[in-house]
Amino acid sequence: MAILIDRNSKILIQGITGREASMITRHTLDYGTPVLAGVTPGKKGMNVHGVPVYDTVKEAVEQHGVNTSLIVVPPPFALDAVEEAIASGIKVIVVTTENVPQLDVLKMLHLARKNGVHLIGPNTVGMINPGDRMKLGSIGGDNPERCFVPGRVGVISRSGGMTAETSWMVKRAGFGVSTSIGMGGDALIGSNIVDLLTLFEKDDDTDAVVVFSEPGTSFEEDAAEFLTKGGFSKPLISYIAGRFTENMPEGTVFGHAGTMISGGEGRPSTKMKKLHEAGAHVVERFDDMINVLHSVLTGKAVR
Amino acid sequence: MGRVLEHESKRLLGRRGVPTPEHRVANSPEEAMKAAEELGCPVVLKALVPVGKRGKAGAIKFADTPQEAYERSRSLLNMTVRHFPVEKVLVEEKVAIKQEWYVSITIDKKRQKPVIVATLDGGVDVEELVMAHPERIVTHHVDIFRGLRPFEAKEIWSRLGLTGKELLQAQQLLLQLYDVFITYDAYLLEINPLVLTEEGTVVAAASVMGVDDSALYRQPELAGKVEVGSERAWRPLTELEKKMIEINNADYRGTARYTEMEGGNIGFMCGGGGGSLLSFDALVDLGGQPANYTETGGNPPEEKVYGLTKGILSKPGVKGLFVAHNITNNTQVDVMARGIVRALKDMNIDLSKFPVVVREAGVNDEEGRRIFLEAGVEYYGEEITLMQAAEKMVQRMKEVQQ
Numbered sequence: 184m185a186i187l188i189d190r191n192s193k194i195l196i197q198g199i200t201g202r203e204a205s206m207i208t209r210h211t212l213d214y215g216t217p218v219l220a221g222v223t224p225g226k227k228g229m230n231v232h233g234v235p236v237y238d239t240v241k242e243a244v245e246q247h248g249v250n251t252s253l254i255v256v257p258p259p260f261a262l263d264a265v266e267e268a269i270a271s272g273i274k275v276i277v278v279t280t281e282n283v284p285q286l287d288v289l290k291m292l293h294l295a296r297k298n299g300v301h302l303i304g305p306n307t308v309g310m311i312n313p314g315d316r317m318k319l320g321s322i323g324g325d326n327p328e329r330c331f332v333p334g335r336v337g338v339i340s341r342s343g344g345m346t347a348e349t350s351w352m353v354k355r356a357g358f359g360v361s362t363s364i365g366m367g368g369d370a371l372i373g374s375n376i377v378d379l380l381t382l383f384e385k386d387d388d389t390d391a392v393v394v395f396s397e398p399g400t401s402f403e404e405d406a407a408e409f410l411t412k413g414g415f416s417k418p419l420i421s422y423i424a425g426r427f428t429e430n431m432p433e434g435t436v437f438g439h440a441g442t443m444i445s446g447g448e449g450r451p452s453t454k455m456k457k458l459h460e461a462g463a464h465v466v467e468r469f470d471d472m473i474n475v476l477h478s479v480l481t482g483k484a485v486r
Numbered sequence: 487m488g489r490v491l492e493h494e495s496k497r498l499l500g501r502r503g504v505p506t507p508e509h510r511v512a513n514s515p516e517e518a519m520k521a522a523e524e525l526g527c528p529v530v531l532k533a534l535v536p537v538g539k540r541g542k543a544g545a546i547k548f549a550d551t552p553q554e555a556y557e558r559s560r561s562l563l564n565m566t567v568r569h570f571p572v573e574k575v576l577v578e579e580k581v582a583i584k585q586e587w588y589v590s591i592t593i594d595k596k597r598q599k600p601v602i603v604a605t606l607d608g609g610v611d612v613e614e615l616v617m618a619h620p621e622r623i624v625t626h627h628v629d630i631f632r633g634l635r636p637f638e639a640k641e642i643w644s645r646l647g648l649t650g651k652e653l654l655q656a657q658q659l660l661l662q663l664y665d666v667f668i669t670y671d672a673y674l675l676e677i678n679p680l681v682l683t684e685e686g687t688v689v690a691a692a693s694v695m696g697v698d699d700s701a702l703y704r705q706p707e708l709a710g711k712v713e714v715g716s717e718r719a720w721r722p723l724t725e726l727e728k729k730m731i732e733i734n735n736a737d738y739r740g741t742a743r744y745t746e747m748e749g750g751n752i753g754f755m756c757g758g759g760g761g762s763l764l765s766f767d768a769l770v771d772l773g774g775q776p777a778n779y780t781e782t783g784g785n786p787p788e789e790k791v792y793g794l795t796k797g798i799l800s801k802p803g804v805k806g807l808f809v810a811h812n813i814t815n816n817t818q819v820d821v822m823a824r825g826i827v828r829a830l831k832d833m834n835i836d837l838s839k840f841p842v843v844v845r846e847a848g849v850n851d852e853e854g855r856r857i858f859l860e861a862g863v864e865y866y867g868e869e870i871t872l873m874q875a876a877e878k879m880v881q882r883m884k885e886v887q888q
Contacts, residue, residue, distance in 0.1 A: 258700065284671055284701035285593060289630045292598050324814050324849065329868070342760020344783070348812035348872065355871075368759045370595045397760055401596060425763035427770045432721075437745065437766070437779055438759035468771075469764055470873045 185312040185362040185389070186337070186382040187275055187301055188251060188319055195240065195249035195273070196221045197264045198256035199231045203279075203321075207255060208232050210325050215316040219247040240271040251275040253309065253319050261305060262287035269298050277319050278304035278373070288371045295373050301382075302373030306439075308343030308365035314388070322346060322365060334359020336476070337383040339376055340395035341368055341402075341439065345424075349395045352469070356476040361389040368439025370399060376406040380415040391418040391480055393472065396454060398425040399442040403454035410461035418479045419463040422472060423451040487673060488699045488712040489536035493576050495695035498670060498707075502662045505689045509578040518559030521577035522552040531559050534574040535567045536713040538676075538694055543567045548580065569721030581689055586679035588612055589660060591667045600628040600667065602660070606646050608679040622646075634664040655688040656680075663690075670708065671701035726801060730780075733793035740786025740817070742794050743779075746801065750777030752883065753798040755826075757783045757811035761872065765810045768876035774883060777804045785817050791825025792832075799833055805886070806841040808879045810872055811848060819846040819854030827861040837862045841882035845875035 194211075198204050199221025209232050211218055218234050220243040227238040237243045240252070252268045254261065254276060261280040268276050276295065283291075283305045295302035303310060309320015314333040322343070323331055330351040336358050340346040346365040353360055364379060366372055376394060383389045392415075396403050403423065409415055428437060429450055436442055442449075459465045464479055466472050490498070496506040510521035511534065522529045533545035540546050545567045549555035559575045566572070588608035594601040605623045607615055616623055624642050628634050639660040643653050659680070667675045674696035681691040697705070697712050723731070730744035752769060754776040756762040762781040769776050778798055786794070799807065809826060811817055823846075830842065844858055847868040858865035864882070866875055 259703065282700040284704070285673055285698045286630070286668065286671055286701070289593065289598055289600070293630050321816065324816050326814060329814055329847075340760065342758055342763075342812075344758030344812035344814075345760035345764070347814045348761060351813050351868070352871070371593070371598060395760060397763055424760055424767055427767050428763070438763045438781065442759070442763070468873060469768075470871050 185314060186379070186386050187303075187310060187362065187364075188312050188315070188317045190315045190317065192251040192275070192317060192319075193247060193249045194218045194319065195243050195247070195252045195268075196234070197223075197240065197252055197254045197268065198260070199223055199234065199236055200226050200229060201255060204255035205231050207253070207321050208234060210321070210323070211318055213325070214318055214323070214327055216318050219243075219249055240267045240273070244271045244273075249273065251319065252277070254278045254280065256280060258283045258287075262291055265291040265302070266294060269294050269300055274300055276300060276302045276373075277307060277309050278302065279307060279309060279320055280304070281306040285371060288369070292371065292373055303364065304367045304372060306369050307367040307372075308346055310362055310364040311360075312362045313360060320365070322363070330354060331363055332359040335361055335388060335390040336480075337361050337379075337386070337389040337392040338363035338395075339379050339392060340365050341397045341441065342395060342424075343368070345395045349393055349422075349472075352472050353393065353476065356473040358476060358480065361386065368397070368441050370441035372441075376402045377409045377414070380406060380409060380419070384415050384417065389417065391420065391476075393420045393476075394422070396421060396423040396451075397438060397442045398423075398428050398451050399439075399449040401448065404457050407454075407457035407461040407463070410458070410463060419458070420466060420472065420475055420479065421455070421458045421463045422466045422469050423454050424469075426451045488697055490695040490697055490708070490712055491534050491536060491574075492532060492693060493534065494711045495675075495693045496690070498666055498695070499663070499690055499693060502666045502669070504659055504662045504666070505687065506693070507578045507581050507689060507691060509576055512559055512575045512577050513573070515556045515560040515563065518575050518577050519552045519556040522549060522555035525577065525579045527551055527555070528580040529555055530578045530580050531555060531562055532576040532578070532692075533562050533565060533567050533572040534576050535570040535572055537568045537570055540567060545572070571722065581681055581691060582684035583679070583681050583691075584684050584686075585682040587656070587682065588678045589663065589680050590674070590676040590678070591664060591672070592674050594627060597627055599630060600664075602626045602628065602634070602642060602664070604642050604646060604660070606648070612678065628664070633668070634661060636661060639664070651686065652682060652688070659688055659690070670695075671698045671705060672696060673698050726797060730794065730797050733790060733797060736793075737787055737790050740782065740784045740790055742782045742786060742790065744794070744797065745779040747776055747778055749803065750775040751803055751805045752776045752879065753801070753804045753807040754778050755780045755782055755794065755798055755807065755809045757781065757817055761810070761812035765808070765872055765876060768873045769808065769880060772877060772880040774876070774880040776808075777801055783811075783817055785821070786825075788821050788825040788828070791822050792829050795826050795829035796833065799829065799835070806843075806879065806883050808843055808876070810845040810875050812872065813847045813868055816849060818849045820850040820857060822846060823854040823857035827857055827863065830861065830863070839886055841879065841886055843875060843879040843882060845870065845872060
């Protein structure tokens with residue numbers, strides 16, 4: 184099962200003929216994930232590693248019944264690509280594009296919510312479900328097995344790279360992942376921690392979730408409130424990077440665009456405190472995750 | 487994200503019909519004096535720096551005579567406001583104020599909509615007013631597709647108590663401000679104070695504007711007028727930081743952001759937004775002192791890695807180098823290795839006295855390992871974690887400093 188993608192996902196890649204998208208397509212196919220169609224305006228009739236290319240998403244839906252789209256287009260075209268996918272009835276959309284203008288992001292998020300579409304990103308590495316060998320995005324690169332082995336722990340990360348490293352820690356602890364998701368490093372994103380926990384709560388194949396967080400935004404504070412209200416009842420393991428930024432002058436930004444601490448909001452120490460009080464297992468040192476996973480999951484059928 | 491200096495933001499406001507005080511930009515006390523003569527006294531003198539809360543910082547002064555404008559602009563030009571040296575002064579006609587209002591448009595990240603905040607208690611710290619008197623503030627979220635409708639703009643001011651000619655002026659002005667906000671891809675547009683003059687007209691007396699630098703490609707009019715990255719730093723760039731930007735810009739492949747820390751002795755070159763935060767935390771927690779924060783990723787070519795490494799190591803006081811990336815980062819480890827090793831050799835670094843610890847696991851890491859080990863660099867792949875690598879770095883620093 185896992186969340187958002189599984190063997191029933193019928194995948195489309197928008198912008199498939201681009202350099203980056205072509206590489207992602209090859210890695211995705213090599214992993215065993217079927218990619219049914221691609222779209223690049225004006226390139227109908229081509230194929231990318233055997234995947235047929237169409238001019239419009241509508242054609243791809245008619246020909247292949249695609250229901251899931253990976254968007255790999257330059258920033259000026261990202262909004263239109265999302266609008267096209269939503270207008271064509273696609274229900275799961277991953278936007279990898281970085282540096283999309285904020286006003287465009289507001290528009291795509293608005294449309295996604297209005298139409299009941301799960302939108303991940305923008306600026307995301309994507310997601311992977313190793314049990315079904317399904318991946319959407321550059322996640323795992325050419326060697327997903329290195330970090331992502333099948334199991335029953337969900338992973339949510341603000342950082343693309345740390346989606347892999349965190350899943351690798353789960354593997355080191357002797358467990359595996361159900362779905363690992365890079366939610367994107369920006370402050371304006373389609374699916375936040377609460378949105379994803381809602382899905383993991385309902386997923387019978389996920390027994391616990393690990394979240395990798397950073398300073399900035401209120402995603403963690405919102406997650407703590409969600410836990411307190413009983414929205415997520417499985418064990419939640421949290422690590423928050425960037426505590427050192429609290430000693431830097433206000434407004435300093437390291438790492439992602441969404442990591443800014445402003446006016447006391449977004450402090451890792453506050454996030455840690457709130458999550459702890461809400462019953463999450465807050466890990467002080469990243470490496471302690473291995474022991475915490477052991478103590479939390481022992482006795483559970485998580486392997 | 488980048489700030490637009492006040493005279494530029496006022497020019498943009500003016501283009502959309504928003505009334506602003508007449509102004510000149512002065513580069514010297516002489517120019518300020520001349521501007522004061524032309525505009526007629528009294529005048530307002532403001533430091534042109536890309537930071538907010540200038541009033542509190544003493545960076546806004548008044549002058550009743552051209553001679554005063556000379557003296558006060560001279561003291562402004564000697565100031566540094568929140569680490570930004572004042573190089574220019576805005577000289578403005580002083581409007582006769584009857585009332586000071588406030589209006590701002592920003593993006594509410596949580597609600598994911600543009601949000602308008604307005605109050606008739608302007609000229610003050612609005613954050614404090616929100617806490618003390620929330621009833622004196624109106625907040626309105628805008629539907630991004632529908633935009634701000636004229637009746638909504640009217641309602642905002644009407645709820646605050648305006649009526650008659652003032653209401654209609656404020657409504658018109660708010661619609662123009664929203665138009666500026668959307669047209670120029672702003673993320674912040676604040677008018678404080680928005681002034682009702684003695685003559686009964688409404689004027690944007692002070693404006694603060696920030697523009698989304700991701701959208702600059704479609705804003706030719708703003709070319710060169712946005713202090714790019716001014717929202718990311720707490721001070722102007724250092725010489726080395728400027729040099730590192732040149733190195734980064736010399737090739738579009740791969741990205742690197744170099745930020746100098748005060749003091750420190752460990753050169754820091756780590757990858758990924760999250761991985762670099764974790765690595766920095768780990769060093770600091772263990773008592774290490776990073777001398778800079780360099781985040782690299784996205785496959786920089788060898789020449790860029792070489793230039794960055796040399797830059798990082800050139801900062802006085804740097805006595806070691808820590809390089810770490812998270813696993814399966816798409817960065818090619820062998821390319822990183824060649825760039826780093828070449829820089830170390832070029833700088834005649836004695837690795838027995840200058841610890842270099844590397845933790846890289848990803849594309850072509852076998853070749854990377856060979857290059858690092860051959861050069862005598864302490865290299866780790868996925869046999870250890872990022873934190874364990876940081877521990878080794880701090881340990882090695884202690885050994886060589888004894």
